[in-house]
Amino acid sequence: MPDKPRVIEKPDVLEKPDILKPPAPAPLVTFPVEVVVPEGRQQTPAVGQRATRADARLHGLGQTKYIDDMYFPNMLFAKIKRAGIASARIKSIDTKEAEAMPGVIAVITGRDIPCNSFGPSLKDQPVLASERVFHAGDGVAAVAAVSEQIAAEAIEKIKVEYEPLTPVLDPLESLKLETPGVHAPSANIYGHKLIKKGDVEKAFAESYRVFEGTFRTQMVEHVPLEPYACIAQWDANGRVTVYSTLGRITLGRADVARTLGIPMSRIRIIATVVGGNFGGKNEIRAEPVMALLSKKTGRPVKCVYTRSEEFTASTTRHPLVMDYKTGVSKQGKILGRKIRLVLDGGAYCSWSETTLGKACILSAGPYNIDNLYAEAFVVYTNKTMTGAMRGFGAPQVCFAYESHMDDIAHALGLDPLEFRLMNAFEEGSISPTGQKLHSVVVKESLLRAAKRFGWNGLGDGNGTGVKA
Amino acid sequence: MKRRGRGMACMWYPIGFTVAANPSAAVVKVNEDGTATLLTGTVETGQGSLTILAQIVAQELGIATDDVHVVSADTDATPMDTGAIASRTTYVTGNAARIAAEKAKETLFEVAAPLMAVKPSQLEAADHKIFVKGFPQRNMHIGDVANHARVVSGQPPIGSGYFNPETLALDPETGQGKPFGTYVYATQIAEVDVDDETGEVEVVRIVASHDCGTAINPMLVEGQVEGGVSMGVGFALEEEILFDANGRQLNPNLTNYIMPTSLDMPEVEVDIVDNYDPTGPFGAKGVGEPTLVPTAAAICNAIYDAVGVRITALPATSEKVFKALQAKREQQPKQIGAAPNGGGGSSASVH
């Protein structure tokens, strides 16, 4: 460490050949030459063994290669310009200044995308917004440059002129027909589900008591520790290889083929190892953009989302507003239940249809209820799009029906365990959709958990004092 | 003063897509030494699905987990798979892998049968051997059979198979039908401490009893439950994407989006409910998603048990719990902590 300060001039790309050339070869990484196989992996029969994971050792050695750990010669780095405004009409996009920057190799916008829409069910999501912005995380342009730093500076130089529009943010507002359509001209309700069984009003009339409650849940992010990453490499045969953090390569390939307008046989998708999914990596994001940038430059192009893009430009968990009404007999048998669910779908459909369906089907809980009316709606808002997330609506409705169940148990002076056992499914029970259920163990799980926990009857809602 | 409470929640959750076809295909190649390679289009996103699939193939072929190498997640090299979604991999892809392994095994039996002077139907595979049912001493090492299959009888033992859960479309008017092949069930019970001065909630302990059919690998099931519970704790108490009046996120970073750290996690006791589903591979169903489903409800029920306030909107932040306590005290100034009937989120009406 020299004592005198280093005097150095501002770095300039043209004098920075080092970032254009691939990194130094990897040093020898040490690992045991003798591979000892853990016992569990060698046992037969294999099922039921606490076998260690095949990838565990590489994980522990830091040798698992995630996409951001991969490098190809001459690789470029891409960044996507985000709208930063929830609802607007795009008047113009000026990319000249960015294109002129030293180190910038290519810039594309939504107009460069052959078929600028995708989605698992409704194809309502643009790859890059070209006319309209539907939520603040929408991408509007992309830059490929010789370094991530230059790409990041370049997107700041892209000038986008917007005509701001009033965003729709509240799902209950959005539900009203007079509310302007997010995807005008159509109304904001884009999914509806209904499950009917017996006569719920009659059941309420015959009930000893009827309980009502409204429950709400929030928007949640998946937070995979590995942010979204993608590398696309277009070759001379017109085939493109896409390395992507995708949990569903089959659907991914179909979407890439559709948006690029090329046959599936020309697309190879490799998901390598994905650093956490939880539902957030079940559809394409920037794959078509990287493919086009690679086609345009003839070089491999890599894109890694920043943590903030992982929040604003990826799907999230649907917030729900849930109205419950339940009629019970004096003994505590559930006679009827009426449910209304409103799902905030955000800007795009994504996996909303699946979430809507599962939320509605599961909303009554694992209970025998002869009279049921469950209705669910999903609406657009100008918020971050919601999609698949661990549980597809189940965590939301479970919060509602199980909170509701406890309220009823307390009001009837019943032990929440007894009340649940009294109404829970058993082998052969008929589900809300009329399905005969098999291998049902709700009661077993209740009893085992209660035993393991040391559950002892109904509480008084005042807890037990413990030292602060 | 801290008050301790406990609350329970149970749930049911389906495996696979809602009605829509969600097939998986798989290819199993038995190598000349009796080890095997599985080709699958699903993706390892952390759950350990590839290890589970290897165990299923190994079980079918009577070899060990370590004898099965899995190639995955490449559209050029691996067969179609609906992917790592909807807690379907063990059940759907697992069934496909088992069927593919079974077909490869049939070839091995055809090759071995004449060598042991029996019919293929009289053979079984276990512990690296193919043997005559009821006469385990009459056996051949699976490697010898596999090698014979290639170099002598010229029948490379390769099997492919697919599986798609059996469903029935739902009636648009009544929603009646059969949307899923099977369901799993679970109960979680939470113990919490609530600081009745600040509203701060600490989750002390969670007991989680989960059904996943046969636990192909109990260690990985535990891992899924422990991870799901942590996501459930965040969902219950901390996590929320917040927006400003113009629809822009206020906290799109891990500084201000609050998820559980190691210091925020309770002791989690995982309990696997013994169960067997005849429609699953070796009785297995799945476990990925359901693990976080009941957590928030159990915690909020425990908060109610501790201090008698019902949180009706997640997350149950300290401030929300405090405000609920404040409202409750104003409601019943004289009798704090009295019998909470009516104090809940569900109002009652008598007929």
Add this chain to the structure above:
Amino acid sequence: MVNVTLKVNGETRSATVPPETTLLRLLRDQFNLTGAKLGCDVGDCGACTVIVDGKPVNSCLMLAGQADGREVLTIEGLANADHLHPLQKLFEHFGSLQCGFCGPGVIMSAKALLDENPNPSAQEIRDALGGNLCRCTGYAKMIEAIKGASCILRGEEIPAVKSAFVTE
């Protein structure tokens, strides 16, 4: 540009990089040591944790210039040709990692803890992992493995694994 020379996993390495280069970028892009991960780039997630002069730090919050002349240990330097570090062995044995992305950071934090505290309590382990976010595991099996590794390092028996099956 700045010239940096540092000891990485016992080997002296040099590079000339732009001043704004972080230690993480230096390790990953210049030295091809990709074990340390970029998860948030602002020191919240801990996936980039490496040990500098014996202390775990977020390599995304340290400039390459600051690391000049220092000793850096990354996950790649933990095992040797003969055996895995007990932490690596037990993280495998207990299934402590799932997607694995947080793993290198978690293991380096644990290594630094055990170097200073050969017999940490569960709470001390939780505190040591407080800067390493994990979304898959709920941390439980990591804590088990770290406890186990501390036993091995002290030459004691590893406590038996809690099984999810309770015999009724």
Add this chain to the structure above:
Amino acid sequence: MKAFEFFSATNSNHAVALLAQHAANGKVKVLAGGTDLLADLKFSVHGPDVVVDISRANDLKNIAVTDQGLSIGALVTHTQIMRSPVIRDMFPALVDAAHTIGAVQTRNLGTLGGNLVTAVPSMDSGPTLMALEAIVTIASPGGRRQVPLSEFFVGPRKTILKPDELLAEIIIPKQNLGKPTHFLKFGLRKGQALALVNVAGSFWVDWEKNTFVAPRIGLGAVAPKVIRASQAEAFLEGRPITPENMAEAGRIAVNDAKPISDFRASAEYRRHLVAVLTKRALEGAWALAQKKRLEGSNGKRHA
């Protein structure tokens, strides 16, 4: 991150010289631990022209008891504070405060000086040092000057430091050495929490009368800068040490606080927390005072 020039200082004088040299012609940032600075630079659209790295200035890394009091160098890391036997013995509150900052990794890099210079109202080092009436030494080309910490902060992320000045050391004056002090922080989670409110309570005891002597209360995250709860302090002075008086001091401290509502918490809730945490901090300090007395160590002011 935007490009900038990088200079590394070998000691505090060198650092001040570098600042003087570059502050004239451009925006200069001082890099100590870097945990706040680098996180900021990664988001800032207009970065600094020059970054002066002082992390190697070893003359700013000492902890020592001088005739002025306890001197803590600006570059002492939070981890060093947690492990310093002197500090652990005299001011467990400083140890607790350091422990609540970020996580191990950030505590290993982050410095006490950096925490103060960043001047975020929710800083965890602030309340305790305010309660202990700390003084800071500022090094500038003209030499060194000292100011009370209470005058060091100007507003959110603003201090009195001029571009060519450097925070050199933090001094806890002699008369407060060993003063029973307790720190409490309330965050949105246990690990890596940002304070919604943090409070330090500190007082000497008149064991004959069993009354508060020189009570001091520091409040964080409830005003544009870290403040003292002067009204509550005035109330406690000379009053008997009782749970009622501590609770009342908490209620009074609410008037000293001017919290804002943000997405983390409402002003109303923060005010409530001020009352509860102030009371609890005073209770903690009282418990510590009694413990120190039993140990026969300094539970009361040195003669």
